[in-house]
Amino acid sequence: MIYLDNSANTNHKPLSVKIAVLKSLCHRFCANPGRSSHKLSLKSGMVVFNTREIVNNFFNNDDLNNVIFTASCTEALNTAIFGFLQDGDNVIITGNEHNSVARPVFFLESKKRLPLQLLNRKTNKTQ
Secondary structure, eight states: OOOOOOGGGSOOOOHHHHHHHHHIIIIISOSOTTSOOSHHHHHHHHHHHHHHHHHHHHTTOSOGGGOOOOSSHHHHHHHHHHHHOOTTOOEEEETTOOHHHHHHHHHHHHTTSSOEEEEOTTTOOBO
16 A cells, blocks of 8 residues: 555645646536536546546556545545454554544444554554
8 A cells, every 4th residue: 555645744735736736627627527428517527537647647557447536535444444353453653643543443443343452652562
């Protein structure tokens, strides 16, 4: 799994980037992809599909269906954690995990679906 997130820790975007995004969202692709068959919806759907192909090829992936887009990092992490981990999998996390990782993992542990080990930051040993 490859997880890319730079929104939470990058500087503010330049005005030119903000303008380009607004023009795209408000003028060129102002329809939900896959929700209808009108021109703007089809155009938006093609952009999403083409972007998925570009990402797929960039990572030398075999299956286009393995590339997904989510609305937020929390949604991406929840999708990965709940969709990837199987009953009995062993999970090791640190006490410094973000809530978007820690809460789903602690939830799965509380349901007795997986053993959880916390990594001690000072010794790098599990507790």
